[in-house]
Amino acid sequence: MSKHQKEMGVLKEHLGKHQLKYTRQRELILDAFLKQEHITAEEMYHQLARKDPHLGLATIYRTLNLFCEAGLAQARHFGTQTQYDNISHKGHHDHLICTDCGKIVEFENCDIERLQEEVATRNGFTIKTHRLELYGLCARCRH
């Protein structure tokens, strides 16, 4: 009995609508995915290698893309890799990044999020996720 009844329901509904099948691999990958806020295919590959050493990387890519189509995940290109964000995981945090020492401070700001919504609405968009990074110098590196 999984803890992720709701998400599993969403997935099964999507599978049903598209003549797709519910497989052991898809269940395994869904369980691992829902525990994360965001993950890359490569990370998941290593993470699941213990549970199923024969699970192929291609299957993980296929399945994460399937989750995107089902509305459970959201792909985001970060650096050279693709991050798959867990949509159901809220509390999105943004980053302040020091370009000198690499220090990263996480923050959350409701006012900014509200303004983002406004901008999106004005342009006919519906936001699913966002990414905000502020680059500069931290207090120590400014001197």
Place this chain on the structure above:
Amino acid sequence: MSKHQKEMGVLKEHLGKHQLKYTRQRELILDAFLKQEHITAEEMYHQLARKDPHLGLATIYRTLNLFCEAGLAQARHFGTQTQYDNISHKGHHDHLICTDCGKIVEFENCDIERLQEEVATRNGFTIKTHRLELYGLCARCRH
């Protein structure tokens, strides 16, 4: 006499600080880059092929990455390619990105920028640049 005195100054200062040299290729690439709002390495490669048929693709990648380090450019990964944004072109533009069709809408929002400054100040940071990307569905893809 270039039109881009200010940016060239920024580049030369960065070069000086890091024992790097000012070359014909870097000047050529900077000129081409500053005319664009954003460009890929491949696009620039073709664009500059007429002026210098022997200019290598690797040099373009190296130089665009150098511009990022100097604070003149900002890399953005979309799809399989990397877009190099011209920081100076506008104040700074942010992006609304449709995850379905890839459509990109640029926007600027002073209120958001002001709130960003507040967050930074509160954390002792001095912002040099930022990156804000809103991911979702555009009006057409929502249906």
Place this chain on the structure above:
DNA sequence: TTTGAAATTGATAAACCGTCTCAAAAAGAA
């Protein structure tokens, strides 16, 4: 202006990420 150490270049090889291919296996309806 020449000299010489250090950085840069161009050409191409290599790495990297993600997708495609296809035979074998699994799912699921009848």
Place this chain on the structure above:
DNA sequence: TTCTTTTTGAGACGGTTTATCAATTTCAAA
């Protein structure tokens, strides 16, 4: 069970970006 369809795993593949390295260029010092 049987049969059709989908999925899987393994590796090949394709496109983008980085690494390699000998030859060239820059630029500071003589």
